[in-house]
Amino acid sequence: MIALLNILVAVLISPLFMTFIKKVKAWAQRRQGPPLLQGYYTFMKLLKKETVLSTNSSWIMRWAAPINLAVMIIAALFIPIVGIGGSGNILLFLYLLALAKFFMALAGLDAGSTFGGMGSSREMTISAVIEPVTVIVFAALAYVLGTMDIHRMALAVLANGPQAALVLISMSLFIILIVETARVPVDNPETHLELTMVHEAMILEQSGKNLAFMELAHAIKQTLLMGLLMSVLFPYGLATETTLVALVFGIGAFIVKGLCISFFVGLFESSMAKSRLFLLPNLFMLAYFFSFLTILFEVFA
Amino acid sequence: MDLFTAGFASMMGGALLRSRVLTLLACLLIAGAAGIFLTENQTITATFYEIVPGLSFAVHIDRLAAFFMLTIAAVSFCVSLYSVEYINQYKHKGLLISLMNIFILSMLLTVAAGNTFSFLFFWELMALSSFFLVMFEYDNDKTRKAGLFYFIMTQLSTLFLFIAFSLLYSYTGTTSMEKIILQEKSTFLFLALFIGFGIKAGIIPFHKWLPYAHPASPSNISALMSGVMIKVAIYGLLRFLLVLPAELWWGLLILGAGTVSALLGVIYALKEHDIKGLLAYHSIENIGIIYMGIGLFVIFSHYNVPALAAMSMAAALFHTLNHALFKSLLFLTAGHVVHTTKTRNIDEMGGLIRQMPYTALLFLIGAMAISGLPPFNGFVSELLLFQALFNASAVHNPIIELVLIICLSLLALTSALAAACFVKAFGMIFLAMPRSAQKTHEASWPMLLGEGLLALACVILGIFSPLYLNSLGYALPNMMFIGGALLFSILFFFLLARANTRYCETWGCGLISQTPRMEYTASGFSEPIVTIFSTIYNPQKHVSKEFFDKSQTLVREGHVEFHLMRFFEEYLYMPIANAAMVIASRIDTLHQKDMGAYIAYVFIAAVILLLWVGWFA
Structure with a gap:
C-alpha cells in the first residue's frame, strides 16, 4: 500500500520539482520563469505528438524510453517518499539506475548521429567516475546506520536522531544528486550546445511519446535521489503506518521538503558555471573524500 | 559414477572418431552426473591405472570438483552445439573436433584428479591441446607469435605447479588429494601455487598471454579457453588453499x-x-x-x-x-x-x-x-x-x-x-x-x-x-x-508508445544525407576515459605537420600517431626477456670454440665432479 503510494507520488510530483528548479533559476536571473505546471503541460503535449524515428535506428531506440521509465518506476519502490514500507536494497537501487543509463547510452548511439555518440561517451565516462563515489557513500551509510535497506536507514535515523556523520554523507549525496540529474557544473540542462551537452545530447533523437517518457524518467530519478537524501538527512514526516492522516501528512511533508531541496538545487546551479569535463573528477574526489572521512571516523571511533 | 565413466568414455570416443554428436552426448552425461552429484553430499575416489607404486591416475570427485565439472560440461555442451556448424569453415575439421574433445576431457579430468600427479598430467595435457588449438590457423604470422607466447607462459605455469607439488610431497609425503592436509607454515608453497595458477588464470601481471591467445584462436576455442579453462586454475587455487593453513x-x-x-x-x-x-x-x-x-x-x-x-x-x-x-x-x-x-x-x-x-x-x-x-x-x-x-x-x-x-x-x-x-x-x-x-x-x-x-x-x-x-x-x-x-x-510503456510513429533520417546539421563517417568511433567513445586515466595509459601523441608557408599557418599535410603505454610489456616482460637473451649470449660464446676448448671443458668438468664426489664421500 505505502509502496504503491510511494511510486504514485514520485511519478506525479516529479515534473513539479523539475519546473520549480527552473523557476528558481529564473528568479535568480530576475526573470519570471515558466508557470509551475509547465512540466505537466509539456508532458501532455509530447504524448499527443507523433514519434519520429531515425531510419538508421533499431529496436534499441524504440525500447530505450519504455525501459527507462519502467526502471525508474520500479526504483521508486526502494525509496521512502511518502512512507516507509517495502524492500530497498541500496545496491539494487544503484544498479537499476545503471540499467536505465545503459539503455539510454545505447539509444544515443543508435541513430548514428555525432551528438548522440558524444552524449553517450560523456555520460558513461561521468557515470564510471562517479560510481566509486556513490558506492563509498552508500557504504558509509551502511556503516553508520547498520543496514543496506534504504527504508530501514530512514527508520534508524528516525529512531536515533540526527548524527554529525550523516551531515557529511548528505553533502556527498547532494553532489551525487547534481551529477546524476545532469546539472551544472557537470552538465547544463538548459543548453543545446554541443560543447556542453551530455544528457540532452543522448536523448536528442528521442521524440513524441518516447521523449515524454525519457523526460518523465529523468524527473522521477531526480525525485528519487532527493528522497534518498531526505531519508538520510531529515526523514521526519515519513508515514510509518497506513493511516489516512499519516499518509496525507507524509505527502505534504514530502512536497515541502522536495521544494526546499529544489530551491537549494536551483540556487546551487545559479551560483556556478559549467565546469570543464575533465575537471569533474576533482568534484567527485570531494564527495569521495567526505564519505571516506565518515568511514574513517566510524572505523577509528 | 557410472554416468561419469560413460561421459568420459564418450568424450574419448568423440576424440577418436571425430564425432560431434559424441561430444554433445558426453557433455550432457557429465553435466547430468555432476548436477546429481551436487545435490548429494558424497565423494567418489577411484584409482584407474598405477604406473609405479605411488604414481597413479586417480579420480577424486567431491562437491567442489563436481561444481566445476558441471560448469565445464554445461558450457562445453553449448559451445559444442555452436561448433557443429561453426567449424565447417575450417579445412581440417576432424582434427579440430578431436583436439577440442581432448581439450574438454583434459579440463574435466584435471578437475576430477585424485592426486597431484594426475592433476599435473592432465593440466599439461590441457595446456598442450589448447596450444594446438590456438595454433590452429598456423599460417598466420600473428597466430604463430601468439601460440608461442601462450606456450611459454603455460609451461611457466606448469613449472611453478611442479615446484609446488614437489614441495607439497616433501611436506606431507603423499600425492593424494584427500590426504593432503598441511599444518606448518608454507610461504614458498603458497607463492608457487599462486604464481602457477595465477599465470593460467590470467591475473595481472601474468595476464599477457590472454589478449594474444584469444584473438588468435578459433572463436569456439576462445569461448572454451576464456569461459572454462581459466576456471580450472581457479579450481586449483581453491582446492589447495582450502587445505593449507x-x-x-x-x-x-x-x-x-x-x-x-x-x-x-x-x-x-x-x-x-x-x-x-x-x-x-x-x-x-x-x-x-x-x-x-x-x-x-x-x-x-x-x-x-x-x-x-x-x-x-x-x-x-x-x-x-x-x-x-x-x-x-x-x-x-x-x-x-x-x-x-x-x-x-x-x-x-x-x-x-x-x-x-x-x-x-x-x-x-x-x-x-x-x-x-x-x-x-x-x-x-x-x-x-x-x-x-x-x-x-x-x-x-x-x-x-x-x-x-x-x-x-x-x-x-x-x-x-x-x-x-x-x-x-x-x-x-x-x-x-x-x-x-x-x-x-x-x-x-x-x-x-x-x-x-x-x-x-x-x-x-x-x-x-x-x-x-x-x-x-x-x-x-x-x-x-x-x-x-x-x-x-x-511492455506496458512500449505498447503505449507504439502508436503514431514516423520514420525519418537522422538530422545531420543541415547536411543532405548522413554518412557513417559522422558516427562516433570506438576510439572517440573511449577518449574521455583515456584522458581521465591518462596516468595509466600514458598516451603519447606524435604529430608531424608540413606547411605551405614559412610562418606555419597553412597546413599542407599532417601525420599523427597515438601510442598507449604497454606497462607490463615494457617494464616486466621485456626486461626479463632481455636478461634471458644476455645470459644466453654469454653462454653462447662458450660454444664458438675449437676442439681444444671443448676438451678443456670436459677436463674442467671432470675435475669439478671428482672434487665434489670426494668432498661428500
Missing part, C-alpha cells in the same frame, strides 16, 4: 591481485578495438573479481567471521559459473560477427543489428550480464561480493577495514567501466550505420541454439538464484518480483 597476508595478496586485475583489465579493455581482445581483457577483469572473492574468504576466515567468509566464497564460485556462461556467450556471438564481417576491428563494423537481430539480442544479454546489470546473473554474484565488502566492519581491524573499503570503491569503478566498455562494444558493432561495406548474414540455428541456451541460463540464474541463496540465509532482494515487475511495466 592460510595466513592473513595470503588473503590480502589474493585480494590485491584480484582488485588490480579487475581494474586494469577493464581499463585496458576500454582502449581495445579488437573485439576478441576486448573480451580477453574482460576475462582478466572477471578473474580479478573472482580472486577478490577468494581473497575476502581468506581474510574473513582469518578473522573468524564464517558467515561473511561463506558469502565471499559463494560470490567467487557463483561468479565463476556466471562468467563461464556469459563470457562464452559473448565469444560465440563475437565469433559469428568476426566470421561474417571478416574483421575483428569494431571500428569497421556497425549496423549489424539489422542483418543479425538474434545475434545482437544474444550479445546484448551477454553484455548486460557481464556489466552486472539486473536482472541477469552477473548482478547477483557482484551483489554478493558487494555485500561482503559492505560488512567490512566485522573484521574489527581498522587497517584491514580501510583496505576493504578501498577495494570496494575500486570494484565499483570496475563494474561501471565495464558497463561503459560494453555500451561501446555493442554500440559500435551493432548500432547505427555500417562503417564498411559488408555482406553479413544471421547465424544458423545450431549456433543460435548454443548461444541461446547460454543466454537463457544467464537470465534464469539471475532471476531465480536469489531465491535459492535466500533459502541458505542470505538477504538478497527478490529478483523474481523485480524482474517480473520490470518486464510488465516495460
Whole structure:
C-alpha cells in the first residue's frame, strides 16, 4: 500500500520539482520563469505528438524510453517518499539506475548521429567516475546506520536522531544528486550546445511519446535521489503506518521538503558555471573524500 | 559414477572418431552426473591405472570438483552445439573436433584428479591441446607469435605447479588429494601455487598471454579457453588453499591481485578495438573479481567471521559459473560477427543489428550480464561480493577495514567501466550505420541454439538464484518480483508508445544525407576515459605537420600517431626477456670454440665432479 503510494507520488510530483528548479533559476536571473505546471503541460503535449524515428535506428531506440521509465518506476519502490514500507536494497537501487543509463547510452548511439555518440561517451565516462563515489557513500551509510535497506536507514535515523556523520554523507549525496540529474557544473540542462551537452545530447533523437517518457524518467530519478537524501538527512514526516492522516501528512511533508531541496538545487546551479569535463573528477574526489572521512571516523571511533 | 565413466568414455570416443554428436552426448552425461552429484553430499575416489607404486591416475570427485565439472560440461555442451556448424569453415575439421574433445576431457579430468600427479598430467595435457588449438590457423604470422607466447607462459605455469607439488610431497609425503592436509607454515608453497595458477588464470601481471591467445584462436576455442579453462586454475587455487593453513597476508595478496586485475583489465579493455581482445581483457577483469572473492574468504576466515567468509566464497564460485556462461556467450556471438564481417576491428563494423537481430539480442544479454546489470546473473554474484565488502566492519581491524573499503570503491569503478566498455562494444558493432561495406548474414540455428541456451541460463540464474541463496540465509532482494515487475511495466510503456510513429533520417546539421563517417568511433567513445586515466595509459601523441608557408599557418599535410603505454610489456616482460637473451649470449660464446676448448671443458668438468664426489664421500 505505502509502496504503491510511494511510486504514485514520485511519478506525479516529479515534473513539479523539475519546473520549480527552473523557476528558481529564473528568479535568480530576475526573470519570471515558466508557470509551475509547465512540466505537466509539456508532458501532455509530447504524448499527443507523433514519434519520429531515425531510419538508421533499431529496436534499441524504440525500447530505450519504455525501459527507462519502467526502471525508474520500479526504483521508486526502494525509496521512502511518502512512507516507509517495502524492500530497498541500496545496491539494487544503484544498479537499476545503471540499467536505465545503459539503455539510454545505447539509444544515443543508435541513430548514428555525432551528438548522440558524444552524449553517450560523456555520460558513461561521468557515470564510471562517479560510481566509486556513490558506492563509498552508500557504504558509509551502511556503516553508520547498520543496514543496506534504504527504508530501514530512514527508520534508524528516525529512531536515533540526527548524527554529525550523516551531515557529511548528505553533502556527498547532494553532489551525487547534481551529477546524476545532469546539472551544472557537470552538465547544463538548459543548453543545446554541443560543447556542453551530455544528457540532452543522448536523448536528442528521442521524440513524441518516447521523449515524454525519457523526460518523465529523468524527473522521477531526480525525485528519487532527493528522497534518498531526505531519508538520510531529515526523514521526519515519513508515514510509518497506513493511516489516512499519516499518509496525507507524509505527502505534504514530502512536497515541502522536495521544494526546499529544489530551491537549494536551483540556487546551487545559479551560483556556478559549467565546469570543464575533465575537471569533474576533482568534484567527485570531494564527495569521495567526505564519505571516506565518515568511514574513517566510524572505523577509528 | 557410472554416468561419469560413460561421459568420459564418450568424450574419448568423440576424440577418436571425430564425432560431434559424441561430444554433445558426453557433455550432457557429465553435466547430468555432476548436477546429481551436487545435490548429494558424497565423494567418489577411484584409482584407474598405477604406473609405479605411488604414481597413479586417480579420480577424486567431491562437491567442489563436481561444481566445476558441471560448469565445464554445461558450457562445453553449448559451445559444442555452436561448433557443429561453426567449424565447417575450417579445412581440417576432424582434427579440430578431436583436439577440442581432448581439450574438454583434459579440463574435466584435471578437475576430477585424485592426486597431484594426475592433476599435473592432465593440466599439461590441457595446456598442450589448447596450444594446438590456438595454433590452429598456423599460417598466420600473428597466430604463430601468439601460440608461442601462450606456450611459454603455460609451461611457466606448469613449472611453478611442479615446484609446488614437489614441495607439497616433501611436506606431507603423499600425492593424494584427500590426504593432503598441511599444518606448518608454507610461504614458498603458497607463492608457487599462486604464481602457477595465477599465470593460467590470467591475473595481472601474468595476464599477457590472454589478449594474444584469444584473438588468435578459433572463436569456439576462445569461448572454451576464456569461459572454462581459466576456471580450472581457479579450481586449483581453491582446492589447495582450502587445505593449507592460510595466513592473513595470503588473503590480502589474493585480494590485491584480484582488485588490480579487475581494474586494469577493464581499463585496458576500454582502449581495445579488437573485439576478441576486448573480451580477453574482460576475462582478466572477471578473474580479478573472482580472486577478490577468494581473497575476502581468506581474510574473513582469518578473522573468524564464517558467515561473511561463506558469502565471499559463494560470490567467487557463483561468479565463476556466471562468467563461464556469459563470457562464452559473448565469444560465440563475437565469433559469428568476426566470421561474417571478416574483421575483428569494431571500428569497421556497425549496423549489424539489422542483418543479425538474434545475434545482437544474444550479445546484448551477454553484455548486460557481464556489466552486472539486473536482472541477469552477473548482478547477483557482484551483489554478493558487494555485500561482503559492505560488512567490512566485522573484521574489527581498522587497517584491514580501510583496505576493504578501498577495494570496494575500486570494484565499483570496475563494474561501471565495464558497463561503459560494453555500451561501446555493442554500440559500435551493432548500432547505427555500417562503417564498411559488408555482406553479413544471421547465424544458423545450431549456433543460435548454443548461444541461446547460454543466454537463457544467464537470465534464469539471475532471476531465480536469489531465491535459492535466500533459502541458505542470505538477504538478497527478490529478483523474481523485480524482474517480473520490470518486464510488465516495460511492455506496458512500449505498447503505449507504439502508436503514431514516423520514420525519418537522422538530422545531420543541415547536411543532405548522413554518412557513417559522422558516427562516433570506438576510439572517440573511449577518449574521455583515456584522458581521465591518462596516468595509466600514458598516451603519447606524435604529430608531424608540413606547411605551405614559412610562418606555419597553412597546413599542407599532417601525420599523427597515438601510442598507449604497454606497462607490463615494457617494464616486466621485456626486461626479463632481455636478461634471458644476455645470459644466453654469454653462454653462447662458450660454444664458438675449437676442439681444444671443448676438451678443456670436459677436463674442467671432470675435475669439478671428482672434487665434489670426494668432498661428500
